[in-house]
Amino acid sequence: MKRFSLKWPLIIVSSMLAFMIFVVPLYGASVFSFKGVGGKGHSWVNYQWLLHADGFYLNLFTSLKLAVLAGVLNLLLMVPTMVYLNLRGQKFKPLVDFLCILPLIIPVVSLAIGAQVAMPKILQNSQYELVFFFVIIALPYTYRALDTSLQTVALKTLVEASRSLGASWTRTITRVIVPAIRSGITGALFLTFALSIGEYTITSLLHWETFPTWTVVAAQQNILGAIAISVFSFVGAIVLLTAIALFSKKRVQRVEVEE
Amino acid sequence: MGVVKAPFRVRSSGRGTGVLPLLPFFIFTGFFLIWPVIAVTLRSLRGNKNEWTLANYRPILKAGPYFHAFVVSLKLSIVTTVIGSILGAFFAYVIVKYAHGKFGAVIDSISAVFANSGGVPLAFMFIAAFGTEGIVTIVLKKLGWDIYAGHFTIFSFTGVVLVYSFFQIPLMVLIFKPAIAGLRSEWEEASTNLGASHLTYWRRVAIPILTPSFIGAFFLLFAGGFSAYATARALTVGTVPLVPIIIGTLVDGNVVSDQANLGDALAVGMIVVATIAMAGYIWAQRQSAKWRNS
Numbered sequence: 030m031k032r033f034s035l036k037w038p039l040i041i042v043s044s045m046l047a048f049m050i051f052v053v054p055l056y057g058a059s060v061f062s063f064k065g066v067g068g069k070g071h072s073w074v075n076y077q078w079l080l081h082a083d084g085f086y087l088n089l090f091t092s093l094k095l096a097v098l099a100g101v102l103n104l105l106l107m108v109p110t111m112v113y114l115n116l117r118g119q120k121f122k123p124l125v126d127f128l129c130i131l132p133l134i135i136p137v138v139s140l141a142i143g144a145q146v147a148m149p150k151i152l153q154n155s156q157y158e159l160v161f162f163f164v165i166i167a168l169p170y171t172y173r174a175l176d177t178s179l180q181t182v183a184l185k186t187l188v189e190a191s192r193s194l195g196a197s198w199t200r201t202i203t204r205v206i207v208p209a210i211r212s213g214i215t216g217a218l219f220l221t222f223a224l225s226i227g228e229y230t231i232t233s234l235l236h237w238e239t240f241p242t243w244t245v246v247a248a249q250q251n252i253l254g255a256i257a258i259s260v261f262s263f264v265g266a267i268v269l270l271t272a273i274a275l276f277s278k279k280r281v282q283r284v285e286v287e288e
Numbered sequence: 289m290g291v292v293k294a295p296f297r298v299r300s301s302g303r304g305t306g307v308l309p310l311l312p313f314f315i316f317t318g319f320f321l322i323w324p325v326i327a328v329t330l331r332s333l334r335g336n337k338n339e340w341t342l343a344n345y346r347p348i349l350k351a352g353p354y355f356h357a358f359v360v361s362l363k364l365s366i367v368t369t370v371i372g373s374i375l376g377a378f379f380a381y382v383i384v385k386y387a388h389g390k391f392g393a394v395i396d397s398i399s400a401v402f403a404n405s406g407g408v409p410l411a412f413m414f415i416a417a418f419g420t421e422g423i424v425t426i427v428l429k430k431l432g433w434d435i436y437a438g439h440f441t442i443f444s445f446t447g448v449v450l451v452y453s454f455f456q457i458p459l460m461v462l463i464f465k466p467a468i469a470g471l472r473s474e475w476e477e478a479s480t481n482l483g484a485s486h487l488t489y490w491r492r493v494a495i496p497i498l499t500p501s502f503i504g505a506f507f508l509l510f511a512g513g514f515s516a517y518a519t520a521r522a523l524t525v526g527t528v529p530l531v532p533i534i535i536g537t538l539v540d541g542n543v544v545s546d547q548a549n550l551g552d553a554l555a556v557g558m559i560v561v562a563t564i565a566m567a568g569y570i571w572a573q574r575q576s577a578k579w580r581n582s
Contacts, residue, residue, distance in 0.1 A: 036386065043382040046375070050457065051402065057417030057424045110313040121310055128317045133508070134566040135325060136515030138532040139555035142539065143324025146331050146552070161320045168317075227407045229518035230532075234539055241408045245522050248412060256416045259409030263401070270397035275390060 055263065062257040075257035082254065084243050091156070092240035096225035099163035103171055103221045104214060106164065111175040112206055115184055129172035132165050140165070141234035156237050163225040170224070171217035178213025182206075219273060223266065325559065332552035344553035353529065354554065361531045362561070364445065365513035368452040372513075373506045375453075376460020377468075383461065384468045402458035411522035414451045418442045443527050448520055455519075456509050463508055467501035467576065497576075504572030511565040515558060531558055 065072040079085060114122050132140070144162060145153070152158045187209060191201040207214065229241040248255030307314075335341040347354040387395050417424045418435070419442050428435055440446055471494055479489045517532040524533070531554055538551035545551075 039382050040386055043379055047379065050375075050454065053424055054413055054417040054454065057422060058413035060423050061416035106312060106316055110310060113309040118307075118310060121307065125310070125313065128313075128321070130566075131317075131321055134511065134559075134562050135321070136532065136555070136558040136562050138515060138517050138535050139328060139559050140321070140324055142535065142551060142555040143326075143328035144320075145539070147324040147327035161316075165317070165320050223404065227404070227409075229408050229521075233518075233521075234536060241518070244408050244412075248522070252412070252415070256412045259412040259416075262409050263413065266401045267398055270401050271394050274393040274397040 055260075058256055059260050059264075062253065062260045064253060075251075075253045076261070078251060078254045079257050079261070082247060082251075084238075084247075088238060088240045088243040091238070092226050095156070095159055095163065095239065096222045098157070098160045099167065099225040100218045100221045102160060103164045103167055104218060107168075107171050107175055107217065108207070108214065109202065111172070111179055112184070112202060115176070115179045116188060126172070129168045131168075133169045137166065137230040138234065141231045144231070144235060153235075159228075159232060159235070159237055159239070160225075162231050163221065163228055166228065166231070167217075167221040167224050170220040174216035174220060175210065175213045178210040178216075182209045215273065219270070223270075227262070328552050329556050329559075331549050332556045334549055336546075336548050344547055344549050345557070347547070347550060348553060348557050354534070354550075357529045357531045357534050357554075358557065358561075360445070360529055361514055364448060364452065364528075364530065365510050367449050368456045368513045369506055369509040371449070371453045372456025372460050372509050373464075373502065376457045376505075376509075377464050377502060379457065380461045380464045380468050384465055396462075399458040399461045403455055403462050407518045408522045410451060410454060411519045414442055414447070414454070414523070418447070418450065443524050445528050448523060448528055448530075451519055451523060452513055452516065456513060459512065460505055460509060463505040464501060467498055467505075471497065500572045500575035504569045504576065507565045507569035507572065511562045511569070514561060514565070 062075050063071045063073070065074055110125070114125055140162070144158070148158060152161075184206070187205050188201055191205045192198075196204065227241055228239070229245075232239050233242045233245075244255055244258050247258070332344050333340055333342065335343055348358060349355065383392065383395055416422055419425065420436060422442070425435055442450070475493055475497075476489055479493050484492065515532060517536065520528065520530050520533055521536060524530075535551050535554050535558075538545060538554070
């Protein structure tokens with residue numbers, strides 16, 4: 030009975046706190062981003078500036094390209110690894126687990142300095158070196174996402190059924206396991222994509238130009254424009270992630286109904 | 289005591305447990321993760337004439353700007369971790385308790401965005417909200433509270449604390465939520481049946497169980513706050529001396545040191561601090577796993 034009396038006070042207090050901490054700054058920034066020339070009135074002028082600014086499309090495209098590549102490379106590397114780990118390679122799991130949590134331990138700044146020292150020249154001369162480090166940074170999250178969804182399926186049964194029906198290993202992975210762990214794969218892909226597209230530290234320390242580093246440079250010419258970019262990317266991320274969350278929830282429900 | 293589960297193994301011995309299928313992973317992490325760390329550590333032990341020396345570490349350990357940077361960085365991460373973990377735990381509890389279904393899923397994804405927002409956009413958003421001309425600043429001034437009357441600026445230490453809390457709190461929500469969700473209702477029922485009040489349940493059962501998870505999350509937040517770079521870089525442009533920022537200026541050549549490999553030593557210093565924090569995290573994880581598996 031006691032809990033009932035606590036319910037609404039708790040919800041009200043936390044909603045108010047969340048409002049002050051999260052909504053107010055976001056709202057403040059949005060209002061600012063719609064300021065007109067010389068800070069007067071409301072207009073789309075800052076967003077228009079954005080679309081015509083030098084390098085906006087170029088850097089947005091670079092970031093999208095690198096993020097997609099990182100997402101794909103990440104799945105190519107991690108899906109077979111995680112499947113094998115959960116199927117046969119149990120004894121290597123602690124080691125892989127440790128390696129995958131290392132990117133959280135090693136400060137990204139230190140990793141960037143290390144990359145400058147350690148990477149061969151041919152790699153350092155190509156912006157595609159960033160793809161490899163984006164995959165590294167995403168490892169802690171992709172490991173969890175894939176591991177969680179692999180543990181919810183009867184992996185061994187699925188594999189044995191598929192293999193005894195004569196399917197090859199490649200076919201088993203692409204036709205049986207991948208569809209079964211689709212939610213984990215979507216999660217891993219999206220996390221890698223999101224982390225890559227916003228990555229600033231390694232990119233700037235290795236002196237490459239992508240969307241986030243361009244934003245910082247652009248801010249020196251037009252702070253209102255930079256604020257518009259920030260609001261744009263923040264709201265975009267929230268809308269996208271929420272849509273994916275709702276979409277994947279629906280999918281799970283449908284599978285349950287089918288069964 | 290929890291439910292006793294029989295130990296469950298899929299298969300841990302027999303044929304096909306070779307390391308071969310894992311080689312791509314080990315080669316990848318070895319080359320892009322381990323090798324850079326080894327390389328920076330080795331170079332940090334080299335002097336200007338490429339001789340082996342510990343000289344690069346001296347400026348960190350004696351009073352001066354570099355030692356000071358470590359102190360400021362530690363202070364910043366401790367303060368934001370305290371704020372983030374306490375408020376985050378509170379939010380996590382309310383969310384687990386009262387936000388279910390679709391609404392819960394939306395809150396999850398919003399926390400994920402906010403927790404990973406420790407980047408460039410965050411800095412500009414806070415300048416817009418709390419800068420001298422910021423909307424929040426102006427509204428508060430009209431209400432009679434001039435936040436710029438004292439020493440506060442958004443570009444100062446307090447300003448960075450404010451901004452960091454913005455991603456530390458939702459990060460705590462993400463990490464700590466599973467622990468709260470893991471509190472089994474049987475435990476509360478059992479303690480009620482034994483005559484415990486709600487308060488006693490929290491004091492004697494829930495809080496002791498949650499403590500290791502809380503400590504673990506605390507260390508994780510600390511490590512994250514300690515190594516954050518992008519937000520502070522875009523926000524302060526060096527007005528608050530943080531270790532990552534100083535490393536950045538050394539790398540960019542904006543600050544020239546007479547020790548060529550000082551930046552490497554600072555980077556290794558950060559790894560050491562983060563490793564200590566992570567050791568704390570792993571220890572706490574083990575403690576909380578004891579509860580869950582017994």
